[in-house]
Amino acid sequence: MGNSADTGEKVARFEALVWPHFDAAYNLARWMTRNASDAEDVTQEAMMRAFRFFDTFRGENGRVWLLTIVRNTCLTWIRRHLPQQNSAEFDERLHTDLHASLTPETEYLRQATGEQVRRAIEHLPPEYREVILMRELEQLSYKEIATVIQSPLGTIMSRISRARSMLRQLIDEQRRSEVKQND
Amino acid sequence: MTNHAQHNLLHAYLDDELDLVRSMELEDHLVECGDCAHEVASYRSLREKLASGNLRYQAPADFRLRLLRKFEEQKAPRAEHVFFQRRLPWWSWAAVAACLLLTVVMLVLDVNQHRERNLMSELVSGHVRSLMATHLTDVLNSDQHTVKPWFTGKLDFSPEVRDLSGDGFELIGGRLEYVDGHSAAAVVYERRGHVINVFMWPSFGSDQEPHTMALQGFNVIEWRRAGMYYCAVSDLNQEELSELSSMLRS
Numbered sequence: 019m020g021n022s023a024d025t026g027e028k029v030a031r032f033e034a035l036v037w038p039h040f041d042a043a044y045n046l047a048r049w050m051t052r053n054a055s056d057a058e059d060v061t062q063e064a065m066m067r068a069f070r071f072f073d074t075f076r077g078e079n080g081r082v083w084l085l086t087i088v089r090n091t092c093l094t095w096i097r098r099h100l101p102q103q104n105s106a107e108f109d110e111r112l113h114t115d116l117h118a119s120l121t122p123e124t125e126y127l128r129q130a131t132g133e134q135v136r137r138a139i140e141h142l143p144p145e146y147r148e149v150i151l152m153r154e155l156e157q158l159s160y161k162e163i164a165t166v167i168q169s170p171l172g173t174i175m176s177r178i179s180r181a182r183s184m185l186r187q188l189i190d191e192q193r194r195s196e197v198k199q200n201d
Numbered sequence: 202m203t204n205h206a207q208h209n210l211l212h213a214y215l216d217d218e219l220d221l222v223r224s225m226e227l228e229d230h231l232v233e234c235g236d237c238a239h240e241v242a243s244y245r246s247l248r249e250k251l252a253s254g255n256l257r258y259q260a261p262a263d264f265r266l267r268l269l270r271k272f273e274e275q276k277a278p279r280a281e282h283v284f285f286q287r288r289l290p291w292w293s294w295a296a297v298a299a300c301l302l303l304t305v306v307m308l309v310l311d312v313n314q315h316r317e318r319n320l321m322s323e324l325v326s327g328h329v330r331s332l333m334a335t336h337l338t339d340v341l342n343s344d345q346h347t348v349k350p351w352f353t354g355k356l357d358f359s360p361e362v363r364d365l366s367g368d369g370f371e372l373i374g375g376r377l378e379y380v381d382g383h384s385a386a387a388v389v390y391e392r393r394g395h396v397i398n399v400f401m402w403p404s405f406g407s408d409q410e411p412h413t414m415a416l417q418g419f420n421v422i423e424w425r426r427a428g429m430y431y432c433a434v435s436d437l438n439q440e441e442l443s444e445l446s447s448m449l450r451s
Contacts, residue, residue: 029272030415037269037418038438041395044260058264065268080438127246132254139256153216154251157393160218179212186247 032072039081040065042156043088049151050092052140056099064091079162086166089148096144130189134196138188146181153178206230206237215244257394262329269418318416320381321423321432325416327378327387328398328434337396338374338389348375352386358403360386361429361449370397370445390445397435397445404430411446413439422446 043064048057068087075083130138139147152158152166160174167174206227213219214227231238331337340351349362355377364372373389378400385402409425420439423432424446433446 025275029275033272033418034415034420034439037415038420038436040265040268040418041257041260041436044264045258048258048260054261057258058261061260061264062268069272127243127250130250132256135250135254136256150251154248155257160213160216175209175213175218178216179209182212182244182247183208186243189247 028069028072032069035075035077035080036065036068036072036084039084042081043084045155046085046088046148046151047092049139049147050089050144051095056095060091060095061088064088067091081156082158082162082165085152085156085158086168089166092148093144126190126193127186130193134189134192138185138192141188142181142184146177146184149174149177150181150185205234208240211237211241212244215241215248262332265418266329273417321414321416321421323380324398324400324432324434325419325421327380327400328396328419329417331376331387331389331398332396337376339376341374343372343374345372348372348388351375352377356384356386358386358429360388360401361399361431362388363449365390365445365448368444368448369393370448392437392441392445395435395437397433397437397442399445399449400432400434401429403428411443411450413443415439424450426450 040061044057044061047060047064048054051057051060064084064087068084071087139150142150148167149163152163158166160171160178163178164171164174210219210223210227214224219227231241340348342348342351343364343366345362345364349359352360352362352375360375362372362375366372370390370392373391373396376387376389378385378387380400380402383402385400388399388401390397390399404425405428406425408427409423411422411424413420413422415421419434419436420442421432421434422442423430425431431446431449433442433449435442437445
């Protein structure tokens, strides 16, 4: 009898502390897998895993705790499904020096459509996409992101800086390719 | 220009991650260096674009419910299973009688709890429905002086509508609901993209302190004050939802 009471209580505690972050979990999975049905699989697996490991939850930030699990589940999924995806190509193409090209970015950024921004984020390599999502959509601090992706703060700092510079360039490319198509 | 600020620092500055001394140093630099100031402006508009772009994906409501049911199932059937395995000692009629008596007492208590839980479920369903359909609000307005009069004539009571935008709770609008056999007002607030439904209707009885619970993955807070029953439902975390409830009670 004690067993079921424990389970019941565990479910109730889980619903109170972890479930409120379900939307954040799904959002991250959706962006990382880039399609709806895989996002559901990954989210479900992550929630189940979170429940299994719930005993290790020590009352820290529930969102950070859950996103850590979701992120690891996404990583496994990416390794299994997109093994050849790496960022070398991006690195070379996007390797521009700081301040090398000073186009009036502010203007084109304002004009970019939601769709262009969305596609640009999707084109970011996963390790850069995830920090952008956690920072800009989930509003996690550098320290929280460091916890989720289990890396030092310095890595987070440079990754965010790099990710934004790539993103800016990708938005510009999206915009240009559309202009070309319309010509 | 060779002494530009380190790129990482510009971003940490934008993200409010620099300590006071460093961010003041950087601000001094930005005054002098047009290139770096330009970079900061450009990345600032990138961030604004991302913030305003409505980029979050919402999980399909049926997926959410399906998954929730999986968790809920872990509670219920297990309990029954264990109960049937339990063997009552044959000699202990007294114990059986005591158990029966206890069951009756529990049942009476339970019926009350059950009713309460059913009401909560109904409110949570109302919340979910309001999110699923395009029927979040009947009156879409962030001005309390528009929302409140809107209810007049549609309800036989005057619901509580507050402007809490200064405290981070945006008023979205109001909606008529039918709950537990009577009409109710649902006042809709939003915080960081989380929708909050505050249901209310007249209810007799003394004031009741807020009572918090989690149901189907939503946080629920109910209280009674000055002859009105209130219930706030949201996927917002408990602390922030409590914040709202205490503001509404003040």
